Amino acid sequence: MKFESSLEKYVLIVATLTAFFTVFLSSGVGVVIPSIAVDFGMSNIVQNWITTIFFLAVAVFTIPAGQISGKYGLKKSMVCGSALFIISSIFATLSVSSEMFLITRIFQGIGVAFLNVASMAIVVSAFKPENRGQAIGLNVTGVYLATSLSPVIAGFLNHQFTWHSIFYFTIPFLVFCLIVLIVKIDKEWKTFENVPIDKKGSVVYSIGILLFVYGFTTLNEMSGVILTIVGIIFLIAFAYLELKIKNPVFEVRFFKNPKFSSSNFAALSGYLATFAIVMIVNYHLQYIRGFSSQTSGLLLMITPVFQVVLAPLAGRLSDKVNPQKLSAIGIAIGAVAIGIIATLNEHTPLYVLAIALALQGIGFGIFSSPNNNAIMSSVPPKDTPIASASVATMRVIGQTLSLGMLTLVFAFVMGNVPIIPEYYPLLTLSCQIAAAICTVLCVISVFASLVGINSKPVKL
Template structure:
């Protein structure tokens, strides 16, 4: 089998299972909250802590992958992911489980960067959009099937069965990496590691995102401001660094910067939707996790269909035009979801989810192609890290925004019927904010259409 096909198979399997555990566990959150006695705020951290870890370690993993090789990074990330998933099965309280989620995020940060960079390195520019589309399909296939599979497993066998089912496939990915892929793809072998930049970035993003989730308190405001200051120091350090962990000069390219901002706002606007709909189905409508998982299938199923189509189209049509069209549909879906209440017909919710799936299915592959195609071949690990970072920061902040709205509207309370009206209000407010963010993503995509294809910096 040709190297390109093997790489695509491994990368797509990796994309599937890095998303599967996150999405499948999300459906099981009410069960986890009941078993471990989590409040409405703490249960959001089951998802948010995972993505916070990914956000913190993605930028450093980009440089490490380029220096030591994409294959080695994939092997390391897979090993960490497997061990932390096994440990999660034996969790006896919420603290241990949340620590396992944190470690899983570290493993996934390496997998996200290395797998995408590996695809870009293995395929020619003429075939890159198609390959990215197939790889992104793995993400959407996991997003579509994981609520159903996760809901079924959780309902019949408990939440631990989700991890037990996933671990054998994660081991298979590790075996394929070791035995079938011989190329290493070392693009920064002589470049020293920018430890100072890595530490400053990680500290800044930690303070900013954690503070963001607590903006209802003075401590949260202080931490957010300090985080932004530290991130500003990071940018200043990287501009002077000969071998920066993340070359911020690439943001001088309007195509690169606009596509990254579009990705950030898109994920910030859309990621919390699954949690909002899941809470609506299980708490407001009273469905079990199995039924909720089946209904949650709608949006990602549309994404699975659209991702490879939009990926192929992005090789022929300006990818940022497609991205703008996608986020327009996303804004429509969020406008509809902002109307959810106890009397909303199920058909209305399904139509909103179809629009959501159509929008993000059109957006993601072209946006990724725009970012990856705007840097020189040698800098693909940096671009891949940027793609992953925008995604996970957006996802983490999206959950942080939902948690913040919960804190303002509901307070730190258990998810019981007494507080369901406040849950509905919180979800409506979040969807309206997300609709505005979708509009910002449309604008950002349109800004980059006439920019240069690539800028190279020495």
């Protein structure tokens, strides 16, 4: 890719490296969950919260991060988000209890919320529209490259040392990214500099999404049903409130545009469908197959390797071909892959799983960059931080609900028990049910991707 200025080069380098290492650590933790659970004596339900609580924190803070980043500057947001992520990661290595470790995961999530919003928005702001899809594709490649390498590296580090080593490995690189950001990028982007922060909207949204997602993960209990309903009420109130004020924390009116709304819904359904699959396959490999975290990591990298190859190509192609059509094709391939994974049991040949993981990588590699491009190109340039927040929110809510759905299925089928050989048949059944649900969600995402193909950008 040719850069028109050194600023473009450094922006893309910082955004991609930051995306790589935050995703690397986030994904790496997922691979070593069994080891962390043993160290802290966690049950199957509690150990799922190692990942869920992180993404819940990201979901709660992403929408407010969009307006805050636009007002105080995208570069400042990346600096603060990086610093918070680094500090909380250090404390994670010092954790002496499950409670302390889970608290550090919350602060890591807050840091990532600002990084997710600012990194995408800063790339879009620094690049011209004709090169935007390619730049987004390369940025997304950093995410997929981290996803592909993290199972291998994290599995190796955990197998040879301890789960703490994945943090020791990551922190120096994050510090390096922070230094490059401060020293090499001398421009700031403030699109909402004179706009007051919508504190009321931020609070209502945060309460609503927190209650909804947490309630969703405990729907097997009456308290979970109540919290879910109350969360939905708060989110409805949030939408109503945002329509009534001049400078909302999130411009709900954008959803009047079919391209924006359908692409966001496709992203939500797609991430909801695919994210739990990593956990499902990881559990299948380590518990049912008895593979080490190192071996499991090698197999899990099949999917993201294909994503790494295809994401930049799909991003470049989305500058020339309707991105929603590409998204629909990609997620349709993903539906086939997850349908195969829904049949996994102890007798499934390993090559069948490998084929499914490859198809999933091909499908999601084609889906993500064009879907992001469709969302970002459907709003005016000044609103890129809000659109970026929307992209990040759909991804994180989808990922969080995906893990919540998996936890919910585990709770209904297995109950709150340790994952030991006695319960392996129930573990297999739980994973099959969850994967079947994910297949249906992929099909829904296909149809959502095709809505509003010929719609115009939002005009408020």
